[in-house]
Amino acid sequence: MKFDTPATENPIDQQKVIGKSTDRIDGPLKTTGTAPYAYEHKDIPGNVAYGYIIGSAIPRGRIGGIDTLAAKTAPGVRAVVTYQNAGELDKGDFNTAKLLAGPDIQHYHQAVAVVVADTFEQARSAAELVDVKYIKDQGNYDLSKVKDSAVSPGKTNGQPADTSRGNFDEAFASAPVTLDETYTTPDQSHSMMEPHASIAAWDGDKLSLWTSNQMVEWGRGDVAKTLKISKDNVRLMSPYIGGGFGGKLFVRADAIMAALGAKAAGRPVKIALQRPLIMNNTTHRPATIQRIRIGADESGKITAIGHESWSGDLEGGGPETAVNQTRLLYAGENRMTSMRLAELHLPEGNAMRAPGEAPGLMALEIAIDEMAEKLNMDPVEFRVVNDTQVDPENPERPFSQRQLVKCLRDGAEKFGWNKRNAEPAQMRDGDWLVGMGVAAAIRGAPVQKSAARVRLETDGSVTVETDMTDIGTGSYTIIAQTAAEMMGLPLNMIKVKLGDSSFPVSSGSGGQWGANSSTAGVYAACVKLREKIADKLGYDKGTAEFSGGQIKADDKSAPLIQAVSDKPLEAEDAMEYGDLDKKYALQTFGGHFVEVGVNAYSGEIRIRRMLAMCAAGRILNPKSARSQVIGGMTMAAGAALMEHLAVDKKRGFFVNHDLAGYEVPVHADIPHQDVIFLDEADDKSSPMKAKGVGELGICGVSAAIANAIYNATGVRIRDYPITLDKLIQDMPVAI
Secondary structure (H helix, E strand, O other): OEOOOOOOOOHHHHOOOOOOOOOOOOHHHHHOOOOOOHHHOOOOOOOOEEEEEEEOOOOOEEEEEEEOHHHHOOOOEEEEEOOOOOOOOOOOOOOOOOOOOOOEEOOOOOEEEEEEEOOHHHHHHHHOOOEEEEEEOOOOOOHHHHHHHOEOOOOEOOEOOEEEEOOHHHHHHHOOEEEEEEEEEOOEOOOOOOOOEEEEEEEOOEEEEEEOOOOHHHHHHHHHHHHOOOHHHEEEEOOOOOOOOOOOOOOOHHHHHHHHHHHHHOOOEEEEOOHHHHHHHOOEEOOEEEEEEEEEOOOOOEEEEEEEEEEEEOOOOOOOOOOOHHHOOOOOOEEEEEEEEEEOOOOOEOOOOOOOHHHHHHHHHHHHHHHHHHOOOOHHHHHHHOOOOEOOOOOOOEEOOOOHHHHHHHHHHHHOHHHOOOOOOOOEEOOEEEEEEEEEEEEEOOOOOEEEEEEEOOOOOEEEEOOOOOOOOOHHHHHHHHHHHHHOOOHHHEEEEOOEOOOOOOOOOOOOOHHHHHHHHHHHHHHHHHHHHHHHHOOOOOOOEEEOOEEEEOOEEEEHHHHOOOOOEEEEEEEEOOOHHHHOEOEEEEEEEEEEEEEOOOOOEEEEEEEEEEEOEEOOOHHHHHHHHHHHHHHHHHHHHOOOOOEEOOOOEEOOOOOOOOOOOOHHHOOOEEEEEOOOOOOOOOOOOEOOOOOOOOOOHHHHHHHHHHHHHOOOOOEOOOOHHHHHOOOOOOO
């Protein structure tokens, strides 16, 4: 089905099921521990063995030799696989480095071998007996030292490295009020609860792979390409995922090494990456250096805005696209953005929740606050004055819907922004300096082709099958709600099956496109099933209504079950969008408000309250959407105040590669969080009139925290994370 024109009237608009706060249909399985995650599948044919991956002890160089004899003869060992006996492997489309090293080493903890044994303990013990000789090369591990050698990465995800409009240099030089500051964000880890894990089993030439992966079709293709086998011979299954955040967009070493180990051992093999390998072997959010220049007239109108960003990655990798939001968020006739990429020999940098906007807004929304102060303007009003309803780099392309101003103004009223003292370090609560901060939020809401198969069963229920994944976001539930709405059935009459490459190809979970795209695909399949039911029962498919388990038209009705006898009725379709993204800028918007307390004596920072005001199209399930937003807000609090992969700049690896050294927020760190969704239905985005929301919650929040800290203390920190050692030397003298 082609989505050519905005949907005006369709069954989804009834909102009998869609748009209602609904408990997750997969909740009972997860709360009782019976939802099978990748490492836990029990219906695997054969006696499952265990694999243990050995990661490279050097960040760059070559393998001089590998002695596996002692490991092979250790108790319980069934196979040891290295590049010497794995056969010829390719590099998948979505991996910067090879998933099995050899003879070249591209980064620290790159997999160099897997040991397969009868038990996990035997595999781990035998792995200690593998003797790897390394020849180490020099590498670059410090972005600040290689920044000047960075080059243009060309196009990234179809977007150019550089953009411009008007004459930025001239406008900036002549602006009466200007800002020119540099901001830095560190390397960060996804730190999801479930590790990267896989179980691989071969049946002749056919591979079955149970894994934790957000994009089933991408993963299937990458496995086939890496192993140099036919895609038709790979079945990838990922029905439940314990968190992804972008770290499971792509197949990683656990999947490939499990497949190689299973082939070598002649048995199914399961592997879960150790936490240090998750942080050094898989992907992370790369560090950035960002320079932002803004010029404005005395009224507060931006006349020049420029944003330059530097990041690093392995050879063949891509940049952190931290200038994304600056191309779209604020008006300004004279504009410039630029991305530069340096070669670093750290583990691969890649997508982490809201790549681009999350670190980019950490810088931009501090700069906007600094500019407002220079202009003696309220930070909310400065943002409002520079709103735009069209893409400022391409004014012929309007936003499909943009309610940023309402997010900011309604949020300010709800939060009590008028009680904020614009002069820093003036509000106290006992020993605590108190401040408020704000930031605007923007995040892309693209749509992707997505397909589904729906089946009216002989008992009158409906089954939905699509390879869409649920990474903790509630996909099962919103897909069930969509089918229930379309077919006029209660939710308990819908069965949803996800995460299997034998099902129709969906959008997958990533880029904030999953919810809107996958439900639109289910919508398309349900339209076709409705037509089949109408034809079979002799109803006009153009006017027939589906409600209460019946089809109705022209004063007659019949139960849906009459359309099936001993054989289910099935339909399959996909939703496609053509050049929709060229006609409209599809984005979500928000206003984030934060109040912090900073201890006047110690510099300890405490978040006191948070509010997110969101405009993200029709909210399909407010309960799970709120959960997604507060999860993003929590991650942003971590990014602002504590998260930082510490780089050993001599040895080229992340030192704090576990959840003891890499700190993330816990319940005690997070106060009450308010989330308010504007009443919005974007009829240009899809028949669902929805958008994504899971990444909007992280965008801008870190800057709102930074701005609140400045308002509390008068100390401006431009280097994340904002830790008390950076604050305390410039804190006001405590009285």
